[in-house]
Amino acid sequence: MYVGRFLVIGPETGAYRVSSRSFPNRKIIERDDRLTVVPTDAADETDNPYVSYNCVRPVDDRVVVGNGSHTDPIAEKLALGYPARDAIALSLLALDFEKDDYDTPRIAGVVGPESFVGTVRRDGLVVEQVTEPTLVATYEKDDPEATDIAVESAAGAASTVYDADFEHAVCAAGVARTDEGFETAIENGD
Ligand SMILES: NC(=O)c1ncn([C@@H]2O[C@H](COP(=O)(O)O)[C@@H](O)[C@H]2O)c1NC=O
Numbered sequence: 618m619y620v621g622r623f624l625v626i627g628p629e630t631g632a633y634r635v636s637s638r639s640f641p642n643r644k645i646i647e648r649d650d651r652l653t654v655v656p657t658d659a660a661d662e663t664d665n666p667y668v669s670y671n672c673v674r675p676v677d678d679r680v681v682v683g684n685g686s687h688t689d690p691i692a693e694k695l696a697l698g699y700p701a702r703d704a705i706a707l708s709l710l711a712l713d714f715e716k717d718d719y720d721t722p723r724i725a726g727v728v729g730p731e732s733f734v735g736t737v738r739r740d741g742l743v744v745e746q747v748t749e750p751t752l753v754a755t756y757e758k759d760d761p762e763a764t765d766i767a768v769e770s771a772a773g774a775a776s777t778v779y780d781a782d783f784e785h786a787v788c789a790a791g792v793a794r795t796d797e798g799f800e801t802a803i804e805n806g807d
Pocket residue numbers: 621622635636637638639640654665667668669684685715717718719721722755
């Protein structure tokens with residue numbers, strides 16, 4: 618099954634996977650405190666505005682995971698003191714689904730003292746608190762659902778979602794809460 622981009626948010630950990638039919642030549646890099654999806658040297662030039670973006674941004678004791686440019690306003694609202702639920706809802710609604718050929722949904726999560734997951738699609742907006750590992754994807758699995766995909770450490774989370782049984786894996790990131798804040802990990806495959 619092809620589900621496109623997806624994330625798994627648990628109470629203490631999270632993971633994000635880029636799966637892609639159209640833009641497979643991408644990787645995740647670490648820049649300052651954030652993780653960013655960028656084209657590899659093998660990528661064709663594109664004017665698609667949705668394929669390079671920050672996918673992970675920590676803010677104090679919370680970390681944002683997302684499949685597009687909404688990662689940034691969610692993080693900025695958290696930094697201003699917004700509750701995670703409100704930061705996700707406001708940012709997803711402001712930017713709305715992507716204006717591409719698929720009306721691709723935006724998906725996002727926050728891992729922290731309270732963890733949340735959200736998505737905005739053409740037909741609705743969903744933001745839910747997470748009490749167990751919860752998956753939401755851009756296609757097919759586009760409503761948050763409980764998952765048995767285990768996300769335990771940052772590195773474990775990244776490799777588990779990278780290897781998950783959905784088509785066209787490209788790269789993945791994992792995050793996990795620690796006593797010092799957060800650890801992150803990247804899985805870019807071979
Ligand atoms: N976030 C991403 O990495 C991302 N990659 C591709 N998209 C969008 O989704 C469309 C379909 O891509 P694909 O065929 O790779 O699933 C692309 O034309 C692009 O508009 C993305 N947008 C949202 O998921």
